[in-house]
Amino acid sequence: MLSFVEGSKIPRASNDTTINDWILDFVERHMDKDANPCEEFYRYATAMEEKVWRYYETCLMASEATRSPKHYLELVSPDVNLTWPQFAHEKDKWLQVDFNWLRTLAHLRRYGMENFIIRMNVQPDAKDTNKFVVNLYMPDAEKFQEADNISDLLINIGVDSSQNKESVSLDEDGFTNEFYTLAELQNRTELQLQKYLKIVFGRSFNGSFKVEVQNIKYLEGLEEILHSYDKDVVVSYLMVKFVNFIMALDGSGPDGDSEKCLDAVRFQMEHASDLLYEDHYLGTKKLEEYTAEVQRIFEAIKQSFKNRIEKNHLNLSSVDVSALKEKLLAMTLTVGILPSKANHRRFVTDFYQGLELDSEPDFAKAQLEVLKLRTLRVLEQLDGAFSKNEGFFLLYDEISNNNPVPWFEVSGNTIVLVYEMLREPVLATEGQHDVFKMSLLGYLLTRKLMENFTPYFLPYDGNGNYGEVLRSFEDYPSYKEALACLNSTQTNNLAKRVIDVVSLGIAYDAYFGEGSQFDQKQPDFTEVPLKQLFLLSIAQWFLGDAKYLDYGAADTDEVRLGQAMRNLPNFGEIFNCPTSAVLNSTDNCQVW
Structure with missing residues (x-):
């Protein structure tokens, strides 16, 4: 029989609905009606x-032994017919000749670990987001310019520091994005990237x-760098990085904590x-x-x-004004992470097709199967397995954490609002005053919208494709003057300050400005x-208590x-501030 996750039990029938109606509804909502019952009844x-x-x-019932780093490594080996040296019966007989760091990296990549040594992922083509490309680049945290990047970790896993050798310095200048055939790339880097x-x-x-x-310079230097270390040192490094990746995931701890x-x-x-x-908490009516x-x-x-934009405070050209408006009007908001135009149950059923989880409580085995399936779908x-015609949908290698914030996705020119935010205190359709809707959710959405209009993202058009029209926007004299005004009190992150200041003004005008459709009656x-x-x-978003705000590197x-x-031009008037007050400024900086 079917099992039910917490909170999904059949609810009690209302006065005008029989329990049979509830049961029938539940059964039908959990059927895959596209399947042939004569062929695929399960x-x-x-x-x-x-x-x-x-x-x-x-996860809840599996023993501690099935969550140990050792057990994960027993299930994932560095290569076919090759074990980790630490598990070899005789360490001096570990088959170094069979070890190839790039092959091991590929095996580990199948479980979603993509951010070290070589970062490889599949992502939309910046100039044509209707197609995807394979991208190779230097990871965020793996810069092999100095031996110290590896040596501390090697010492921690018991490798003699005398085995560390001088690494080759990599010149990071000349950072570019270019396309190469695999044949060209292998010839330049000596890396067997086809394999x-x-x-x-x-x-x-x-x-x-x-x-x-x-x-490309980073890739060109990798082979020489890694060959400067003994193979057992490199394989130990890869092993530790994989364990760190796995053990950082939810559920990988020593016991089955329900949360x-x-x-x-x-x-x-x-x-x-x-x-x-969507089905068991929101329901169709509430979701709509x-x-x-x-x-x-x-x-x-x-x-x-x-x-x-139309007031054109920055004195932009008519071409730029038109491009900005076109980009803005094409921008969308996606609610939930599933494709909006697809049948969600059919889509999810197909997504997890092929995922087989044993009935035995072995959490490492189950988690590795989930990660492998998830990576395969990415x-x-x-x-082109997933079409934009089905509504915006994009899979990410990175696994989210417990911080449900909306995010801006440039390839779709959309803001993605996760379902977890469709709840109090952020949103409640019944009884919530509009002042809270606009100050909580409205301000947060404004911040994400304005990310799309920072210099980094401005060149991307309404379809999410990189273009030329707004590429040099940050060189506008009026824009530079506005930034200089905001930076008169020097900031650690000017881009973040621009978003803070502009977003407040836009959200304020959206609520209190002329033509507002929101309730502005004084609440009782x-x-x-x-x-x-x-x-x-x-x-409240700036006070460090709200879990929905991603501060990043910025000022206090x-x-x-x-x-x-x-x-904000109206601030002094709103709070009846004296003209001498610090925040009652008469020289407000206006970026847009």
């Missing part, structure tokens, strides 16, 4: 809930296949989790209401920014004036909040 009658439950239950891709993707690539390379196990399902089977959240309200807020924000995007639950309440509510919360408020 698929027809059983949905992916069973796989979700089995993964959760395995690497064959292992990762499970299929062959010919020498004429083109890949996008970022910083961590829920997070393991939520973030490692995120598409199934979205469907469960919330989606409509979110879109109403987003359209108001877009209109507020459009008004600023890589399948190269073949407080005597705090509405405009003060709006700003006080936004201020106090500095950020102060700069945002002092550059």
Whole structure:
């Protein structure tokens, strides 16, 4: 029989609905009606809930032994017919001759570990986001300019520091993105990348296949660097990095903590989790209401920014103004991570097709199967397995953490709002005053919208393709003057300050500006004036208590909040500030 995850039990019938109606509805919602019952009755009658439950239950019930680093390494070897040297019966007889670091890297990549030594992923082509490309580049945290990058770790795993040798210095100047055929790339780097891709993707690539390379000099120096170390040192390094990657994931700890196990399902089977959240928490009616309200807020924000573009404070050319408006009007908001135009249950069922989880409670084995399937789906995007015609959908190698913030995706020119944010205190369609909707969700969405209009993302057009029209926007004298004004009190992150200041002004105008469709009546639950309440509510995002805000590297919360408020023209009037007050500024900086 079907098992149910927590919170998905059949609800009690209302007065006008019989329990039979509820049961029938539940059964039908969990059927895969595209399957032929005469051929695939299990698929027809059983949905992916069973796989979700089995993964959760395995995480909860599996013994500590099945979560140990050693057990993961027993299940994932460095190569075919090759064990890790630490597991060899006689270490001096470990088959070094059979070890190839690039092949091992490829085997580990199949489980989603993509950010070290060589970072390889599948992503939309910047100049044509309707197709995907293979991208190779230097990882964020793996820069082999100095031996110290490896030596500390090697010492920690018991490798004699005398085995460390001087590494080759890599020149990072001349950073570029260029396409190379595999044949050209192998000739320049001496790296057997055709074999690497064959292992990762499970299929062959010919020498004429083109890949996008970022910083070719890094790849050119890798082989010499890694050959300067003994093979057992390099394989130990790879082993430790893989263990670190795995053990950082939810559920990989020493015991079956229910909250961590829920997070393991939520973030490692995120598409199934979205469907469960949609079906069993939101429901069709609430989802439609919330989606409509979110879109109403987003359209108001877009209109507020459009008004600023048309006023043209920066004295832009008519071509640039048109390009900015076109880019803005084409920008969309995607609610949830599943493709909006697809049948979600069918999509998710197909997504997890092939995932088989044993009934035995071995968590490492189950987690590796989930990660392998998830990575396979990411890589399948190269073949256009998921179409934009089904609605925006993009798979990421990186596994999310417990921080449900919206994000901006340039390739789709869209903001993705995760389902977890369709709940109090961010949004509640019944009884929530508009002042809180706009100050909480509205301000957060405005921040993401403005990321699209920072110099880094400006060259991308309304379809998410890199173009030339706005490529030199940051060279505009008026734009440079506006940034200099904001930086008169020097900041650690000017781009972040621009977003702080501009987003507050746009959200404020969207709510209080001319033509606003939002309720501006003074609420009866407080005597705090509405405009003060709006700003006080936004201020909570800067106080370090809100888990939804990703601060990143920036100034202190106090500095950020102060700069945002002092550059809002109405601030002094709203709080009846004396003219001498620090935040009652008469020389507000205006970027847009």
